[in-house]
Amino acid sequence: MTQTAATRTEWLEKRKSLLAREKQLTRLRDEIAAERRALPRVRVEKPYEFESERGPRTLADLFDGRSQLLVYHFMYPESWKDGCKSCSFWADGYDGIQPHLAARDVTLVAISKASLAKLLAFRKRMGWSFPWYSSAASDFNRDFAVSFTPEELASRALVYNFGTAPFGVEEAPGISVFVRESSGEIFHTYSCYSRGLDMLNPAYQLLDLVPKGRDEAGMAYAMSWLRLHDEYGS
Secondary structure (H helix, E strand, O other): OOOOOOOHHHHHHHHHHHHHHHHHHHHHHHHHHHHHHOOOOEEOOOOOEEEEOOEEEEHHHHOOOOOEEEEEEOOOOOOOOOOOHHHHHHHOOOOOOHHHHHHOOEEEEEEEOOOHHHHHHHHHHHOOOOOEEEOOOOOHHHHOOOEOOHHHHHHOOOOEOOOOEOOOOOEOOEEEEEEEOOOOOEEEEEEEOHHHHHHHOHHHHHHOOOOOOOOOOOOOOOOOOOOOOOOOOO
16 A cells, blocks of 8 residues: 655544544454354363473373463474474564463463474574474374375365365464363364464564555565574574
8 A cells, every 4th residue: 555645634634544443443353252262162082192392291281280272283294394484483472472371371382293303403493482292193283174185285175274275285384272171171162274373473463563564465475585583694
């Protein structure tokens, strides 16, 4: 959108008009968040096991004593040298919020298919400290719709984002939410994928405020500008 010069009075008039629209969006976002929280929940009955720095862990262990668990499905197949640069873009914001989430009874972790040694080496390189687990020995990624077979990829089957889109590689990004009741039962309450993940990226929220925005129009694909944070140079 082209910006034009204006007087302060003209700017204020336009800004108030936009403010009314922003308030509509805020109210709609609150309504959708309430609907999201009101979704029915599905009991998790499969005994998933993950590899961690402290040895094997169950899904219950990942809650770390809290009742709510956020799982970021981080794209990282064993065949890749580095973790996904897009997922890394998201993950760059995870460390600082951990204490705040914990104060609200929430644990945030990342889970990937790659081996634990590969995950921990990449985490060290990136300077992260959030919990990261390997699901290499379980069906977890498959069951929560972020792992695909070669046959699905080749056929361009609609396997991603609740069967609405194909996906081009064997692992995809997403987030899933779980709650653990006092009885010990675990329920899956929410998952989202694709553009739904934008809400987790603080950098994108800030870029949406500046005149150029995300500035991705005309690129070969969205985020083609993106690098791992230690690859930009000066």
